[in-house]
Amino acid sequence: MNKKNILLVIVLAFLVTHTTWAQEKLLNRANQRYQEYSFSPAIDIYKKVIDKGYVSADLLKNLGNSYYFNADYKEAADTYKKLLAEYGNDIGPEYYFRYSQSLKSLGDYKASKEMMSKFSGLTADDVRAGFFKGEKDYLDEIKKNSGRYDIKSFDYNTVYSEFAPSYYKAGLIFSSDRDTGNLARYRHTWNSKDFLDLYKVDTDSLDHNHVTKLGEDVNTRLHESTSVVTSDGKHLYFTRNNFKDGKYITDENGIIRLKLLRATLVDGVWTNIQELPFNSDSYSTAHPAFSPDGRTLYFASDMPGSLGQSDIFSVTVYADGKYGTPKNLGSTINTEARETFPFISSDNVLYFSSDGHPGLGGLDVFATKIESGKYDRAVVNVGEPVNSKMDDFTFIFNEDTREGYFASNRDEGLGADDIYAFVETVPLKLVCDQAISGTVRDKITNEVLVGATVKVIDEDNEEVYTTITDSNGNYKLSIDCNRGNFVRALMQGYVPSEEYLGKSEGKPNIIDFYLERDQVTAGFGDDLAKLLQLSTIYFDFDKYDIRKDSEIEVQKVIAAMEKYPSLRIKVNSHTDSRGKDSYNLWLSQKRAESTVTYMISKGIAESRLKGEGFGETKLINKCENGVHCSAKEHEKNRRSEFIILE
Missing domain, CATH: 2.120.10.30 (TolB, C-terminal domain)
Known part of the structure; x- marks a missing residue:
């Protein structure tokens, strides 16, 4: 008698295979979990710019990331969707991954899997891609x-x-x-x-x-x-x-x-x-x-x-x-x-x-x-x-x-x-503990950040563990290496940063974080262009009118000033070293005035703006008088800065 057939009688002899299934996720609960994340004013600023019709790949990246790190996955998904639709050829694979994660949090598993497949196709050597393809030797x-x-x-x-x-x-x-x-x-x-x-x-x-x-x-x-x-x-x-x-x-x-x-x-x-x-x-x-x-x-x-x-x-x-x-x-x-x-x-x-x-x-x-x-x-x-x-x-x-x-x-x-x-005789090891340690620092000053929060987030965007850095900016934690996890560092006044760790053998790992300052820390003397992560405001050679590709960056500054009515800035404009020093000083002053005039025309009060030209006195590279440089190298010096006065 066939022993296999005997078993088939007492196990479920199910004839119908249902191939569609979805599990709804309580997004409100997830949002409440992450309310303590630092809120970036960039969200409101970028939204204002988009509402005015100014859109770029970098703007959508920054806006999508702001939503993503604040666990607003619906808005993140909507933003990443627009980013991929309009600039799909100009972005890296990481945005496909974050879009996939956002969709998963919304319960749209089919679309999430499609994005993960595209991510996998772009990153063949990425551990996440390897996990998605399921290449482990199961017999081992x-x-x-x-x-x-x-x-x-x-x-x-x-x-x-x-x-x-x-x-x-x-x-x-x-x-x-x-x-x-x-x-x-x-x-x-x-x-x-x-x-x-x-x-x-x-x-x-x-x-x-x-x-x-x-x-x-x-x-x-x-x-x-x-x-x-x-x-x-x-x-x-x-x-x-x-x-x-x-x-x-x-x-x-x-x-x-x-x-x-x-x-x-x-x-x-x-x-x-x-x-x-x-x-x-x-x-x-x-x-x-x-x-x-x-x-x-x-x-x-x-x-x-x-x-x-x-x-x-x-x-x-x-x-x-x-x-x-x-x-x-x-x-x-x-x-x-x-x-x-x-x-x-x-x-x-x-x-x-x-x-x-x-x-x-x-x-x-x-x-x-x-x-x-x-x-x-x-x-x-x-x-x-x-x-x-x-x-x-x-x-x-x-x-x-x-x-x-x-x-x-x-x-x-x-x-x-x-x-x-x-x-x-030997317990089954179901939980794989992997030791993770590292230091959290300020990206610009390299100063250690004491009391920074380090969280472990699972692949469903649920928090599973949290700790804080000690007096030396160090942290230690343990993750389950049988599954994928995000290790995320946060500090008030800084943009969150994270690393993804896929399934592993559990060897100890060191992850150091270098956090960028958030806009909320802006103060006297800071360059708003850096705080808002603006692209450089460039000018054409021997010209002082704002280029079309720079308008969107100036619009971000305008949006920031609309959000913060007490904000006053000074526009510092610069030239490259070509031409006479006196002419360059005049040209840079015209560029500063042109930028101020543009912002006034968009509704910013004149009393909140100043402008000054510095000519070629503050070059940011070696391209001074007598030094041969390419056009691209000279272009880097034709710039404007937005210095906070108040």
Whole structure:
């Protein structure tokens, strides 16, 4: 008899693959998380410039980054979209990545994936691109986790099928077809009449006759399998084929689906069988497991919203016995193939079986850590000998004793499916801690920044850790290297900076940050052009009228003065060294006056502006009289500065 086919009867035989799924994200909550980020006045300034019809690639970059670092992902996405549409050939790959991240925060996963694909195409050697392409050798990864279990056959196996162990008092409840002799006449359709039943055993007993079948209310002439008893011992949840009033219930394709049921213990007997409210005649629900606190029920299903043949879902169980709405655990856990047989340990580790994640063959057992109700941690193959080239499933584990059980249809078994006992000798490493350290400094002065905030942000833009720099500007933290993280440095009065770290082997890493001053720190004598990150205001040779390509930069200064009515500036204009010194002094004065006149024509009061020409007295390079320089080098000296007076 084909052992593989026997397993296919008791796992979910789901026929319909749902390939579309999206998970909405609460953006308001994310925004509240990052309200403490330093707000840059540049947002208002750049918006004013855009509203006046002046747009450039640099302006959109700066505006998009301002929104991005302040976690306003909707506005960031809108700005980056415009940037890519109008200047897609003139920008670097980083803007595709930030656009992708912004879209992800808005729940638009399809568009986010498209942008990530473009980012990957532009940055073949970037770690993020490598992660996106999924180029890791999964066999090497499985090998690292192998050899951690000592296993032996379950004492109560028979030549028939035993699987689906679950803890019950001092022993187990498990599923078997031992009393029906299905080994010889098993028919692999959903309407076979002789199927699996639930049994219980005291695992400390040496008497094999101590194995007893659960009551007739639970066991019927269809399948009963995969069970869990609540922590108070009052309720038994289990899986059964769709069967009601002595009749088989089929879907439109003639398939008898699986359903979840609950029995109540009354005077030592499991009775009062009730269907769970989210069952259906058109899809299957099966294989129950509870969270350690008993408030969340996990199960497998192909209900609408599934990614693949079967997905793992969770549902809240309320104190009054009612249930919430089932939720798909998401694409980190679920794939287009089968994810099934969940189990949650006391340390909130989710174990499940899958043939969609990289494995050794058939169904493999995987594990992932659940933290803060999220299911986005790395999924880890538990390795050999629990996993094999055959199907390995229904894994359960006691964190206190480090002992557990699982089932497999591997060749060396006694029956069709066999239960195996195991002892974990080396703990499975689910969290990869990587030490990160560094220093935060002022980019211009190189001064260390004491009390700067350094945050770890995950790929869903959620904060997972924060610290501050010490008296030497140093920080230390640890990240989970099984996943991608952003390390972000912030300081009041400075523009935030961040580094992305993808999945890694966990080697210590040093990240030093050099923060640029924010506009809010502007004071007497500062050059507003530098604070606003303006491009240089250039003039043509022997000309003093403002060039078209410089108008947009002057408009930024105008927007700043409109935002801050008390701001007064002095326009300092300069020339290159060509021509007579006296002429250059006159020319630079005309350039300063031209700039001031332009700004007055745009509504800035004359009393708030001054202008002065310096000729060739303040060159910024070597191009003085008698020195041969290119036209580009001379052009750098034909500039205007905007010095804050008040």
